[in-house]
Amino acid sequence: LKNLQVESCNSNKAAAAIAVSGEKHHLENLKIKSNEYGIKMDGANQSAITNIELFGEGRENGIDLWESSDNIISNSKIRQVQDGIYLENSHRNKIINNDIQESRYGVHLMFCNQTEVTGNLSKNNSTGTMIMGTKDTIVENNKLLENNMNVHSQGILLYDASNTSLKNNEIRANRVGIFVDHANGNVIEENRWSENFIGMQFNQSHENT
DSSP states (O other), X not given: OEEEEEEEOOOXXXXXXXXXXEESOEEEEEEEEESSEEEEEEEEESOEEEEEEEXXXXXXXXXXXXXXXXXXXXXXXXXXXXXXXXXXXXXXXXXXXXXXXXXXXXXXXESOBSOEEESOEEESSSEEEEEESOBSOEEESOEEEOOOSSTTOEEEEEESOBSOEEESOEEESOSEEEEEESOBSOEEESOEEESOSEEEEEESOOSOO
């Protein structure tokens, strides 16, 4: 599916501009405007989403994955959605070089293992990247900028995560740069902090480096 413009005006809360399931799909060069979900992947595996422009109205997620593994989401621009890219119970996905702004969470991982989040810009969201209940996650070479919309904002929220690598990220002008909460056994190295209200905050977290 490529080189299309899709506009969804459906008022059904579960509606998506594009719904995907199955395996080995390729979505490229799409312009999507949706008042609910943008792209909803349900049981979709080994697929690629690239060069997407997606604009929402802040009610649902931009790209939403449920039980969808081994996918690549890259080089896409996402604005004004609930969560830019949301993954739940989805494993071994790669999120690369996306630009996500003006949303709640830029990237939101829930119970996802072996995910790679690399080279993304997450700016002016409530939280840049939320990593929850995950194992073996890589978060490297991202820019987490100006995520300070409310008192709960942070560049990266690491919650109940283990064996996560946070490396070489630029973390600037957030309320909290990185918040490590109930997260154990992670490695945080070679990141660049500046202009955050709090650089790093820990809560009930152990054995991190």
